[in-house]
Amino acid sequence: MKKKIYFYLFIFVSMITLYQFVSTSNMVQAKNKAIETKQARIEQLEDSVQKLQLKVLGMQYFSLENNDDALAYYDHLDIKDVSLYISDKLLETNENKGDNPLIPYEGMENDFKINKIKVLNHKWILADFSDGKYWGELLIKYELKDDLGIDFSLTDHLLYTRSH
Known part of the structure; x- marks a missing residue:
């Protein structure tokens, strides 16, 4: 068992x-x-x-932040972020009543204002603009002076024919 x-x-x-x-x-x-x-x-x-x-x-x-040669133009200036400074100054042109003076078109729905900015180097900027329905792009030449003033001049532009 x-x-x-x-x-x-x-x-x-x-x-x-x-x-x-x-x-x-x-x-x-x-x-x-x-x-x-x-x-x-x-x-x-x-x-x-x-x-x-x-x-x-x-x-x-193609950006100012990564272009040491272009940034060397601003070594003598006391600006922490040159690209941001330039973008802010360009956006200040939107504060004018009516269309932005750099945009060679009249807004169809509202006033044309600059929205997005890409500082390419020490001379050129790409910018996007819109009135809420229609949009386009700008190629802007700029000069940052020693007194921290900036002159903007329109080099080329385009307006898309279709709305968003």
Whole structure:
């Protein structure tokens, strides 16, 4: 009788051990598959980040902030962020009543005002303007003087024929 109890106990323990082995093996396989999936996703995201970094570098190529040669023109001036200073001065031209004086068009829905500004270097600015429905772009030449005054002159412009 004792032998039968030990025999059944041995079979019972063997079955539990077999169950745990199979169960653990399945869990390990599932975890490994999940890890592989996540590693593949991480690689995709790293590729995306790298592509975006290259795109940002390309977009920053034409900007005053990243152009040491152009920034050297303003070393003698006491301005912390030259690009921001120039942008602020250009936006001040919007404060005039009516259309912005740099925009050679009359607003059709409202007054044309400058919205977005990209300071390209120590001489040129790209600007976007709109009246709320119609929009266009400007190429502006500027000169930052030693007294921190700025002269803006329109070099070229375009008005898109379709509204937003």
